[in-house]
Amino acid sequence: MEHKFEKSQRWNYLVEEYQTMLYRIAFSNLKNRADAEDAVQETFLRYMKDEKPILNREHEKAWLIRTTIHICTDVLKSSWHRTTVALDEFMMAESKNVYLPYQIKDDRTLEAVLKLPVHYRNPIYLFYYEDYSIQEIAGVLNEKEGTIKTRLRRGREEVRKILTERRP
Numbered sequence: 001m002e003h004k005f006e007k008s009q010r011w012n013y014l015v016e017e018y019q020t021m022l023y024r025i026a027f028s029n030l031k032n033r034a035d036a037e038d039a040v041q042e043t044f045l046r047y048m049k050d051e052k053p054i055l056n057r058e059h060e061k062a063w064l065i066r067t068t069i070h071i072c073t074d075v076l077k078s079s080w081h082r083t084t085v086a087l088d089e090f091m092m093a094e095s096k097n098v099y100l101p102y103q104i105k106d107d108r109t110l111e112a113v114l115k116l117p118v119h120y121r122n123p124i125y126l127f128y129y130e131d132y133s134i135q136e137i138a139g140v141l142n143e144k145e146g147t148i149k150t151r152l153r154r155g156r157e158e159v160r161k162i163l164t165e166r167r168p
Contacts, residue, residue, distance in 0.1 A: 011048060018061065021130060022068045028125045029072035031114060039071045046071075062140045069122060069141070076118070112162035113155075120155030123148050 022043055026036035046067055054060040113124055122141060126132040134152070138145045 011044070014047065014060075014064075015044060018064050022064060024129070025065060025068050025122075025125065026072055028114060028121060028129075029069065029118060030075060035075055039068055039075060042071050043068045058136075062136075065126075065140045066142070073118070108163060109159065112159045115162055116155055116158055120151050120158060123151045124155040124159070127152055 019040060022040045023036055026039040026043075027033065030036050030039060043064055047064065054063060110129075113121060113128075116124060123137050126137045126140065127134070132140070134145055134148050137143075138148045141148070143151075
């Protein structure tokens with residue numbers, strides 16, 4: 001009985017510690033509140049089902065972020081997602097200001113970051129909004145540091161292009 005209680009406490013801690021960050025990452029990928037919530041929930045379910053021991057907190061955090069990104073990628077690749085438009089996504093397209101829930105920064109830069117392709121968006125988001133180092137991002141995304149540096153540079157260039165485009 002004590003073992004189940006310890007697991008329950010551990011899962012509660014994980015949710016309290018990482019839920020907001022994972023939600024922001026999922027929302028930045030999916031741009032839809034309901035899908036982001038589902039992705040975070042699926043991430044925690046996969047963690048709970050996976051009985052492998054996690055080495056340390058950093059490995060645990062990286063696993064959760066990587067799993068959230070993979071789930072978002074799966075959702076975006078699904079035929080259902082490609083052929084439907086959610087009501088709140090339609091409403092968001094109608095509004096000029098895009099904001100990331102639980103995030104203080106509400107500006108055109110974030111709007112531009114959300115328009116980036118996913119291979120630029122994730123490194124940019126993790127670097128600037130979650131304060132990850134290039135080395136940490138490389139570990140989370142299973143990429144080389146040089147690849148992350150290149151994606152950050154190209155992503156910044158794309159953001160700059162988006163921000164300097166004339167709006168009608």
